[in-house]
Amino acid sequence: MVETQPTRRATNSGPGRLLIAVYLIFAIAATSRAGLQIATKFDEAPVAYLLSAVAALIYIVAAVGLARAGHAGRRVALACCAVELVGVVTVGVLSLVDRELFPDETVWSQFGSGYGYIPLVLPVLGLFWLWRTRRDPA
Numbered sequence: 001m002v003e004t005q006p007t008r009r010a011t012n013s014g015p016g017r018l019l020i021a022v023y024l025i026f027a028i029a030a031t032s033r034a035g036l037q038i039a040t041k042f043d044e045a046p047v048a049y050l051l052s053a054v055a056a057l058i059y060i061v062a063a064v065g066l067a068r069a070g071h072a073g074r075r076v077a078l079a080c081c082a083v084e085l086v087g088v089v090t091v092g093v094l095s096l097v098d099r100e101l102f103p104d105e106t107v108w109s110q111f112g113s114g115y116g117y118i119p120l121v122l123p124v125l126g127l128f129w130l131w132r133t134r135r136d137p138a
Contacts, residue, residue, distance in 0.1 A: 030056035
């Protein structure tokens, strides 16, 4: 009897492809927005604009991690999704509690309301997909 190693489903297959596409769309949107804001009016709300740039970077790295589908890619995607979820919840709460902290909106302000709350849902979907595609039981 040959014993086989448990297999791991690829994060870049099936619905994972759609998830990667959404991450890439958000990476492009957040990068464009942050780049324009930093280039044209950085002095008005530097924290908000830098947070949008950080969100863009997280979206890019998460998409790459999900697309790579290997052990390292999974770990990177897991870290990105976790940081993203903490970030969107933290910034969401802070932006509602004290509007002066963010004189202009970030991607994560008010839990991503400017983007249809997708920034709040996206890391949850990413974490769920990583859990769903984990190593199958033997």
